[in-house]
Amino acid sequence: MSLILLAEQVLNGLQLGVMLFLMAAGLTLVFGVMGLINLAHGSLFMVGAFAAAAVAGATGSFLLALAAALAAAAAAGALVELLIIRRLYDRDHLDQVLATFALILIFSEGTRWVFGSFPLYLSIPEYLSGPITLPGGIQYPLYRLTLIAVGLLIAVGLFLLISRTRLGIQIRAGENDREMIAALGVDISKLYTIVFALGAALAGLAGALVGAIQSVQVGMGEPVLILAFVVIVIGGIGSIKGALIGSILVGLTDTLAGVLLPLLFSQFMSTSAAASTGSALASMLIYILMAVVLIMKPTGLFGARA
Amino acid sequence: MSRETQINSLIMVGFILVPLWAWMTDEPFIITLTTKAAILALAGIGLNIALGLGGLVSLGHAAFFGIGGYAMGILASHAQSYDPILETPFLIEGTKSMIVIWLVAMITSGLAALAIGALSLRTSGVYFIMITLAFGQMFFFFSISWPAYGGEDGLSIYVRNNFPGLNTLDPIQFYIIVFVIMALALFLTARLAKSPFGLALNAARQSATRVETIGLSTYGLRLLAFTLSGMITGLAGALFADLNRFVSPTMFSWQTSGEIIVFIILGGTARLFGPVVGAALFILLEHILGGLSDFWHIYLGLLLLLIVLFARGGIIGILAGREVAHD
Amino acid sequence: MTDPVLQTIGISKAFGALQASKNVTLDLQPGEIHALIGPNGAGKSTLIQQIAGNLRPDDGQVILAGENVTGLTTAQRARRGLARTFQISALAMEDTVLQNAILGALGASGKPWAFFGAALKRQDLRQAAETALARVGLSDHVATRTAELSHGQRRQLEVAVALTLKPKAFIMDEPMAGLGTEGSQQMTQLLHELRQEAPILLVEHDMDAVFALADRISVLVYGEIIATGSVDDIRRNPKVREAYLGEED
Numbered sequence: 018m019s020l021i022l023l024a025e026q027v028l029n030g031l032q033l034g035v036m037l038f039l040m041a042a043g044l045t046l047v048f049g050v051m052g053l054i055n056l057a058h059g060s061l062f063m064v065g066a067f068a069a070a071a072v073a074g075a076t077g078s079f080l081l082a083l084a085a086a087l088a089a090a091a092a093a094g095a096l097v098e099l100l101i102i103r104r105l106y107d108r109d110h111l112d113q114v115l116a117t118f119a120l121i122l123i124f125s126e127g128t129r130w131v132f133g134s135f136p137l138y139l140s141i142p143e144y145l146s147g148p149i150t151l152p153g154g155i156q157y158p159l160y161r162l163t164l165i166a167v168g169l170l171i172a173v174g175l176f177l178l179i180s181r182t183r184l185g186i187q188i189r190a191g192e193n194d195r196e197m198i199a200a201l202g203v204d205i206s207k208l209y210t211i212v213f214a215l216g217a218a219l220a221g222l223a224g225a226l227v228g229a230i231q232s233v234q235v236g237m238g239e240p241v242l243i244l245a246f247v248v249i250v251i252g253g254i255g256s257i258k259g260a261l262i263g264s265i266l267v268g269l270t271d272t273l274a275g276v277l278l279p280l281l282f283s284q285f286m287s288t289s290a291a292a293s294t295g296s297a298l299a300s301m302l303i304y305i306l307m308a309v310v311l312i313m314k315p316t317g318l319f320g321a322r323a
Numbered sequence: 324m325s326r327e328t329q330i331n332s333l334i335m336v337g338f339i340l341v342p343l344w345a346w347m348t349d350e351p352f353i354i355t356l357t358t359k360a361a362i363l364a365l366a367g368i369g370l371n372i373a374l375g376l377g378g379l380v381s382l383g384h385a386a387f388f389g390i391g392g393y394a395m396g397i398l399a400s401h402a403q404s405y406d407p408i409l410e411t412p413f414l415i416e417g418t419k420s421m422i423v424i425w426l427v428a429m430i431t432s433g434l435a436a437l438a439i440g441a442l443s444l445r446t447s448g449v450y451f452i453m454i455t456l457a458f459g460q461m462f463f464f465f466s467i468s469w470p471a472y473g474g475e476d477g478l479s480i481y482v483r484n485n486f487p488g489l490n491t492l493d494p495i496q497f498y499i500i501v502f503v504i505m506a507l508a509l510f511l512t513a514r515l516a517k518s519p520f521g522l523a524l525n526a527a528r529q530s531a532t533r534v535e536t537i538g539l540s541t542y543g544l545r546l547l548a549f550t551l552s553g554m555i556t557g558l559a560g561a562l563f564a565d566l567n568r569f570v571s572p573t574m575f576s577w578q579t580s581g582e583i584i585v586f587i588i589l590g591g592t593a594r595l596f597g598p599v600v601g602a603a604l605f606i607l608l609e610h611i612l613g614g615l616s617d618f619w620h621i622y623l624g625l626l627l628l629l630i631v632l633f634a635r636g637g638i639i640g641i642l643a644g645r646e647v648a649h650d
Numbered sequence: 651m652t653d654p655v656l657q658t659i660g661i662s663k664a665f666g667a668l669q670a671s672k673n674v675t676l677d678l679q680p681g682e683i684h685a686l687i688g689p690n691g692a693g694k695s696t697l698i699q700q701i702a703g704n705l706r707p708d709d710g711q712v713i714l715a716g717e718n719v720t721g722l723t724t725a726q727r728a729r730r731g732l733a734r735t736f737q738i739s740a741l742a743m744e745d746t747v748l749q750n751a752i753l754g755a756l757g758a759s760g761k762p763w764a765f766f767g768a769a770l771k772r773q774d775l776r777q778a779a780e781t782a783l784a785r786v787g788l789s790d791h792v793a794t795r796t797a798e799l800s801h802g803q804r805r806q807l808e809v810a811v812a813l814t815l816k817p818k819a820f821i822m823d824e825p826m827a828g829l830g831t832e833g834s835q836q837m838t839q840l841l842h843e844l845r846q847e848a849p850i851l852l853v854e855h856d857m858d859a860v861f862a863l864a865d866r867i868s869v870l871v872y873g874e875i876i877a878t879g880s881v882d883d884i885r886r887n888p889k890v891r892e893a894y895l896g897e898e899d
Contacts, residue, residue, distance in 0.1 A: 122624030246453035304461035537757025538728030
C-alpha cells in the first residue's frame, strides 16, 4: 500500500476520532458531574442531524443548519433534563439505563413519525466540497479536513472552558464534591441543566457534521453512542483528556484495521478469504483494544475512580 | 400462599389456558405469539440471574441470545446442505436434533459469558454496563461482517429441528417443548435463589464487603452467575431461532439487550416471574399497539418511563405489594 | 512472650500528602483484648482496613498466625481466620437476621457452590448461625429483616456473623456504638468471654468498656502509635494525656 493511501486512512481515522470525541466528551462530563449514564445521548446526535437536514433543506444554508443542530440538541437536552433526567440522579444505574432506553424509543419513533422512515440527505456546502491537495501530494476531501479542524478546535475550547472559566471551576468542583459546591452557593440544579445541555449541543453538532457525509436516519446515533462508550472505557470515566485520547485511538484503530487487516491477511490467504477474515477481525479490533485496556487498567487510561 | 405466589400460579395457568384455547379454536397465530412470549421470558429468566439476583446490569445479553440463535442456524444449515462443519482434524457434522442444538447453544453461550464476564467483572457500575454493551456490539458487527453464514442477511432454515416423538412444526407441540423448558428454568432459578449460592450472590449485590469479609470471592460468585445467566439466555436464543426458522444479526443488536432488560423491569426486578410477566406484556403491547399504530414504541417508551419513575416494583410489584417475599 | 496471632510490622500508608499510617507495629497475643484508641482522624480505620485487606499498605507487613498475608485479599484473609466487624454495618440489609448469620456460616464452610437445596434448610449452617445469634442475644429477631434492626442490634449481628466464622482473631470496629447501657454490658460480657476463643483487636470510643476489657491499649495519633501498654500504663502516660485525653470528645 502506498504511503499516500496510508496517510489518507490516518486522516479518516482522525476524523472519526474527533467526531467520537464530541460524543464522548458530553457523556463523560454528564457522568463525571452528575453520575448519570445516559443511553439517550445518541438520540441527541440524531436530533442534531435531523434539525440540520431540515433547516438546510428549507434555507439552503449550511451554517444555519449547524446553528439549528446546536440549538435543537441543546434545547432537547435541557428539556429532557428538566422533565426526566433530574429525577434519575439519585437512582441506581439500572433505573438510569431503563429510563434513558425509554427515551431512545420515544426519540426514535417520534423522529420517524415526524420525518418518515426514509433517510434525509444533508449536502456538503459548495465552499467545502471537493478535494484539497495537502503537502506530499495527498488529495483529501476538504470537508473531512474541516471536520478534523473543527473537532480539534472544540477540544481546545472545552479544555479552556474546564480549566479557565467559572463554569469550568464549578464543573470540576461538582466532579469532586457535590455538597461542597452546594455549600459554596452554586445553584446545582442549574449547573446540571447547563452541563447536560452542553453535552447535548456537542452531540447534536457531531450529528449534523457527520450527517453530511452519511445519510441522516433514525437509529444513526446508537452505533456512535456505543463507540463513545468504548472510548470512555478506554479513556476513563470523567476525564476529558481520556475522552480525547480514547477517541483518537478508537478512530484510528477502527479505520486503519479495516484497511490494513485484509491487506495483511492477503499475504497468506486468497483475496476473498482475506477480505472477509480481515474485515470480520477489524470489526472486533476496537473491542479487543478495550479488553486489553481493561486487563491492564480496569479504570481506563486516565480514570481515577472505579 | 403469599399474594405473589398466587399471581405466579395465575400466570402459569394463563400460559396453559391461552394456547389450549387457541388450539381448540384453531388460532395457530395466538399459539405462536404465546410461544414467542415464553421464549423471550426464558431469555429474561436467564438475565434475571445476573441482574435480579446478582445486581449485574448487563446490557450485552443479546450476545448470548444471538450465539444461541447462530448455534441453531449454523448446525441446522450444515445439516440441511449435508455439508460438514469441519472435516479435519476430525469430522463435525451439522444436526437437526433440537437436544444437541440446545446443548451446543448453552455451551457456546456459556463460554462466551465466561470470557465476557471474566473481563467485565473486573469493573463495576457504569463501566460494567458500558463494557457489556460494547462486547454485545462486537458480536453484532462480527455477525454482519462474517459472510460465511449470511452476513447481514441472516440465515434461513427450511424445516424446524427435530425432537424425538413430537412434530415440532405443529405450533402446539412446539409450544409444549418451550413451555416445559420455561417452567423448568423457573423451577431451577427459584431453587437457585434460595440455595447457599443464591444467598451469597444476593448478599454480594447488597454488600460486597460483607461477602468478602466472610471469606467468599464476589468475583467468583458473580462470574458463575453471569455464566449461568448467559447459558439460559443462549438456550432461549436457540429456541427463538427455531421458532422463526431464521437467524440474523438483529438477535445480536443492542436493542435486543435493552428489550430483555425491559421484560424484567416491566414485570418486576428480582421477582421470579418478573421476566415472564414482562415478556407477556411486551408481546401483548406489540400485538395490540402495533396493530393500532406503526409507532407503538413511543407508547412502550412512555409506559417504561412511567414504571421506572413511579412504579419501581413493576407489574408484579403493583399487584403484590412492593416487599419482595422472604421466608 | 508467645507467638502473636496477628501482627503488623512497620505498616505505612499515605494518601497524597496525608500520612495515614506511619510505621505501625503492633501485635495481638493469644487470649488478649488489645484496644486501639486515638482521637478522630488518627488513622484507626485506615489501619484496620490494611489489616483486614481492604487497603494495601505502601510499606510493611501483616502477619496472621505466622503467615505473611500482606498480598492477600480480604476474602483470603478471612478464610485464614480473620473476622472483622464494621463500624458502619456491612450487612445484607434486605435479608433476615438468620440469613445474614447463615451467610457467615457458609463463608466459614468455604463451599458456596451449592445450587439446589435451600440454604435455610441446611442443618449445619443453621445450627452454627443460631448458636451465634443466641450468644449475642438476637434469638428473638431471627426472622426480622436486617434493615428493621436498631443500630445497636446491627452491631450485635455483625458480631454474630464474625462468630460463625470461628476465627483465629477478631477485629472489632466500635461494637458498642448504638448499644444502650444494658446492651453495652451484655456486649462487654460477651467480649470478655470471647477473648479465650480468639484474641480481639478492639477499636472503641466507649472508654469505660475499653478500660474494663483491654489487656493492653495502643494509642494512635496522626497515624503513629505513641504508646502501648496496660490500662494503668496508658492512663499514666504523659504523652497520651497530652495528645489524646486533652482532646477527648
